Amino acid sequence: MPSFVITQKCDGCKALDLTACQYICPNDLMVLDKSTEKAINRAPEMCWECYSCVKICPTQAIEVRGYADFMPLGGVVQPMRSSDAIMWSVKFRDGDIKRFRFKTRTTPEGSIEPDAGYSTGTSDLKSPLLRTEPESSGMSDLSKLD
Amino acid sequence: MDIINNFETIEVTTDLLILGGGMAACGAAFEAAHWAKQHNLKVTLVDKAAMERSGAVAMGLSAINEYIGLKDGTNTLEDYVRYVKNDLMGVVRDDLVANIARHVDASVHLFEKWGLPIWKDEEGKYIREGRWQIMINGESYKTIVAEAAKNALAELGENGTYYERIFITGPLMKEGRCVGAAGFSLRENKFYIFRAKSVIDVMGGAVHVFKPKSMGEGLGRSWYPPFNSGASAYFAIRAGAEMTCQEIRFVPVRFKDAYGPVGAWFLLFKAQATNALGEDYMEKRAEELKNWLPYGTAKPTPANLRNYLMMLEVEDGNSPIYMRTEKAIQKIVNEADDEKSAKRTLKKLESEAWEDFLDMTISQALLWASTNVKPEEKPSEIAACEPYFIGSHSGGSGAWVSGPEDLAPDDYKWGYPNMTTVQGLFAAGDASGASSHKFSSGSFSEGRIAAKAAISFCVDNPDLPNIEQEAIEKIKEQVFLPLEVFTQHKDLTVDPEINPNYIKPRMFMFRLQKIMDEYAGGVSNAFKTSKPLMEKGLEFLQFMKEDSEKLAAADTHELMRCWENIHRMWQAESHIKTMLFREETRWPGYYFRSDFPKMEKNWKCFVNSRWNPETDEWEMTKKDIIDLVDLEEH
Numbered sequence: 145m146p147s148f149v150i151t152q153k154c155d156g157c158k159a160l161d162l163t164a165c166q167y168i169c170p171n172d173l174m175v176l177d178k179s180t181e182k183a184i185n186r187a188p189e190m191c192w193e194c195y196s197c198v199k200i201c202p203t204q205a206i207e208v209r210g211y212a213d214f215m216p217l218g219g220v221v222q223p224m225r226s227s228d229a230i231m232w233s234v235k236f237r238d239g240d241i242k243r244f245r246f247k248t249r250t251t252p253e254g255s256i257e258p259d260a261g262y263s264t265g266t267s268d269l270k271s272p273l274l275r276t277e278p279e280s281s282g283m284s285d286l287s288k289l290d
Numbered sequence: 291m292d293i294i295n296n297f298e299t300i301e302v303t304t305d306l307l308i309l310g311g312g313m314a315a316c317g318a319a320f321e322a323a324h325w326a327k328q329h330n331l332k333v334t335l336v337d338k339a340a341m342e343r344s345g346a347v348a349m350g351l352s353a354i355n356e357y358i359g360l361k362d363g364t365n366t367l368e369d370y371v372r373y374v375k376n377d378l379m380g381v382v383r384d385d386l387v388a389n390i391a392r393h394v395d396a397s398v399h400l401f402e403k404w405g406l407p408i409w410k411d412e413e414g415k416y417i418r419e420g421r422w423q424i425m426i427n428g429e430s431y432k433t434i435v436a437e438a439a440k441n442a443l444a445e446l447g448e449n450g451t452y453y454e455r456i457f458i459t460g461p462l463m464k465e466g467r468c469v470g471a472a473g474f475s476l477r478e479n480k481f482y483i484f485r486a487k488s489v490i491d492v493m494g495g496a497v498h499v500f501k502p503k504s505m506g507e508g509l510g511r512s513w514y515p516p517f518n519s520g521a522s523a524y525f526a527i528r529a530g531a532e533m534t535c536q537e538i539r540f541v542p543v544r545f546k547d548a549y550g551p552v553g554a555w556f557l558l559f560k561a562q563a564t565n566a567l568g569e570d571y572m573e574k575r576a577e578e579l580k581n582w583l584p585y586g587t588a589k590p591t592p593a594n595l596r597n598y599l600m601m602l603e604v605e606d607g608n609s610p611i612y613m614r615t616e617k618a619i620q621k622i623v624n625e626a627d628d629e630k631s632a633k634r635t636l637k638k639l640e641s642e643a644w645e646d647f648l649d650m651t652i653s654q655a656l657l658w659a660s661t662n663v664k665p666e667e668k669p670s671e672i673a674a675c676e677p678y679f680i681g682s683h684s685g686g687s688g689a690w691v692s693g694p695e696d697l698a699p700d701d702y703k704w705g706y707p708n709m710t711t712v713q714g715l716f717a718a719g720d721a722s723g724a725s726s727h728k729f730s731s732g733s734f735s736e737g738r739i740a741a742k743a744a745i746s747f748c749v750d751n752p753d754l755p756n757i758e759q760e761a762i763e764k765i766k767e768q769v770f771l772p773l774e775v776f777t778q779h780k781d782l783t784v785d786p787e788i789n790p791n792y793i794k795p796r797m798f799m800f801r802l803q804k805i806m807d808e809y810a811g812g813v814s815n816a817f818k819t820s821k822p823l824m825e826k827g828l829e830f831l832q833f834m835k836e837d838s839e840k841l842a843a844a845d846t847h848e849l850m851r852c853w854e855n856i857h858r859m860w861q862a863e864s865h866i867k868t869m870l871f872r873e874e875t876r877w878p879g880y881y882f883r884s885d886f887p888k889m890e891k892n893w894k895c896f897v898n899s900r901w902n903p904e905t906d907e908w909e910m911t912k913k914d915i916i917d918l919v920d921l922e923e924h
């Protein structure tokens with residue numbers, strides 16, 4: 145099954161109103177099984193392997209086992225995401241391991257100021273100029289077709 | 291109906307309603323907030339998922355595919371229009387493509403300020419993957435853009451709101467004007483009626499209309515995300531809007547099975563694709579391209595024709611088709627001055643290649659890991675995926691929208707930019723047609739264009755038409771019908787999945803996929819179809835339409851699946867109707883009409899369709915292509 149939950153590690157997000165994996169899954173797949181108080185992917189064949197649940201789980205309880213109808217067993221791709229970078233470890237079927245680290249963001253989380261310091265050139269609702277234009281485009285005016 | 295009494299009706303009144311939370315919706319929210327504030331208007335956004343990770347960019351992206359570079363004089367608007375028009379075999383609206391292109395750079399500059407890491411060279415210029423694409427560290431692309439959209443809505447105080455986990459089922463109409471939308475919550479027993487002066491339809495494209503290649507767990511590994519299910523098209527069609535290019539599906543060629551991106555390999559690493567014999571089929575079959583002039587010999591070769599040459603190889607038995615990763619890497623490494631720098635180059639390349647997958651198709655990394663692929667050692671297979679509807683990428687489907695005041699010819703404009711032919715209903719991103727190649731940045735920009743126009747519509751049309759309680763009750767019954775059907779009949783059989791009185795959404799989806807696959811040019815038929823096949827397919831679709839009233843859902847999650855498949859079914863019908871009407875083959879690598887195997891001059895036009903809500907019939911029309919940019923120039 146694409147994303148799966150490790151029994152030992154999942155604490156059902158007890159401290160939260162809603163489990164993190166259920167909050168995030170874009171396909172509404174992750175649910176809390178009331179009898180076990182553990183999360184489960186309710187329809188693995190509808191999973192995009194997008195890793196959104198893997199990245200957000202506070203206890204690293206979620207991993208992905210590649211689609212069994214075409215992936216041999218043994219490959220593991222696991223991320224650790226912080227607020228400005230992501231670390232990936234890729235384990236091959238033959239045991240080889242590669243690690244990659246990528247930047248994800250250059251500003252602190254939550255700090256976005258929509259105008260980003262640009263000003264808007266017009267208050268005319270009928271003008272084709274959009275918010276922060278033309279300044280944000282780096283041009284003095286909007287281009288037209290010649 | 292007892293079931294509906296379990297669902298409280300919540301009525302939300304707003305000025306502008308944004309449906310969806312993806313790239314176009316986030317652009318719309320960012321833009322709308324600014325203009326709404328000046329005019330003291332309310333803006334409400336509704337997404338079926340969590341904006342932070344919803345839509346096609348949920349996983350992230352490794353490139354921004356539309357950046358013109360106007361300020362540096364890298365390219366012109368005309369260049370971009372020409373590129374897009376060639377790629378779509380002449381069928382695009384120049385006015386729409388140019389309008390998006392002239393705003394897209396500004397959007398990208400905002401992304402960068404908001405915190406998206408964009409690759410730069412020593413001079414501080416964006417690093418290009420290809421002529422139009424720039425490279426990013428894009429794991430958090432959607433998270434960043436969603437944060438900007440939410441912060442923009444917050445500028446409106448209580449006039450700016452967003453709702454997550456509400457599934458939009460369809461439009462609210464009043465005398466031909468779109469005045470809102472209906473939906474239900476996936477978390478609480480609530481039915482929602484959103485009433486609005488103007489509505490922006492930005493709920494993405496559609497997948498799982500056709501049978502995918504993997505039918506086990508890999509069903510979910512479509513290139514396009516399984517959670518975009520045709521809501522945009524359904525919404526516009528049912529509102530009575532004119533649609534365009536509904537025949538222009540997209541069939542991407544990607545790494546086989548996991549559908550990892552090939553763009554970086556082709557453009558950045560300059561890799562070649564060959565058949566099993568090591569032959570470059572683009573070279574070998576160059577003559578074939580002359581059958582598709584003037585587009586066939588344009589540079590770059592249109593995506594569908596590249597596909598087509600590959601499909602001809604497969605037909606001739608020359609598969610597997612390979613991306614020669616090992617040769618590309620070897621070539622780059624050989625160009626290094628000494629062994630030390632060769633090692634460094636290899637390391638950098640390796641990291642870039644893996645990031646490309648890890649940023650946007652993690653499954654591909656997993657497939658390489660589970661099959662011990664080291665790209666520097668051996669090539670990897672590529673193949674055509676199943677067909678998708680994604681008007682923002684290399685397909686063209688969507689609503690027919692009004693063009694920009696200062697660029698559009700008169701025939702292409704009837705009011706506000708990006709307004710559909712329905713008063714008050716706007717579309718952008720995957721939801722608007724004939725303006726391909728907008729991608730993430732262009733969809734965001736088009737959402738902005740639509741939002742400013744939609745706010746302007748609210749100012750000019752300050753009345754909020756009333757909807758009678760009776761009409762609302764009727765919609766509510768219809769929305770929850772699958773729950774009612776299930777409760778009524780479930781006790782008849784031991785297995786709730788099998789019951790003669792209803793059909794569950796999963797099997798309903800499989801039935802649709804089988805029809806489309808076999809009759810409408812899916813994978814099994816090598817993308818070929820014909821009039822007799824399509825007519826047969828429509829016959830089966832008619833049964834589906836009737837059976838859709840017997841869809842059954844055990845809970846609200848399944849209720850969503852029912853509605854997703856109703857949306858897909860309408861997308862499917864409009865697709866077949868449009869392919870049937872166009873009696874030629876124009877995009878042979880997307881679909882091929884065996885009964886009309888050639889491109890015809892008299893079909894160099896748009897095909898528009900409209901489902902007439904009064905008569906329940908489809909009206910098909912040809913629309914002229916008005917060229918604003920000369921194709922031949924380059």
Ligand SMILES: Cc1cc2nc3c(=O)[nH]c(=O)nc-3n(C[C@H](O)[C@H](O)[C@H](O)COP(=O)(O)OP(=O)(O)OC[C@H]3O[C@@H](n4cnc5c(N)ncnc54)[C@H](O)[C@@H]3O)c2cc1C
Binds near residue numbers: 518
């Ligand atoms: C695999 C893949 C790779 C891509 N690579 C690139 C790339 O490298 N560079 C690039 O620039 N572009 C790329 N694109 C294109 C880009 O992702 C799209 O152009 C863009 O996301 C389109 O924006 P949108 O807002 O129309 O749709 P989306 O961003 O998909 O948003 C759709 C929204 O609608 C919501 N929704 C759907 N149905 C409903 C409903 N019934 N009710 C309520 N809400 C609903 C969804 O939850 C989502 O929020 C790629 C696309 C794919 C699929």
Ligand code: SF4
Binds near residue numbers: 149155166182183201
């Ligand atoms: S997010 Fe992790 S810990 Fe929380 S419920 Fe899901 S799997 Fe369990």
Ligand code: SF4
Binds near residue numbers: 147173193197
């Ligand atoms: S990997 Fe993505 S689609 Fe699959 S369960 Fe996790 S969040 Fe949902």
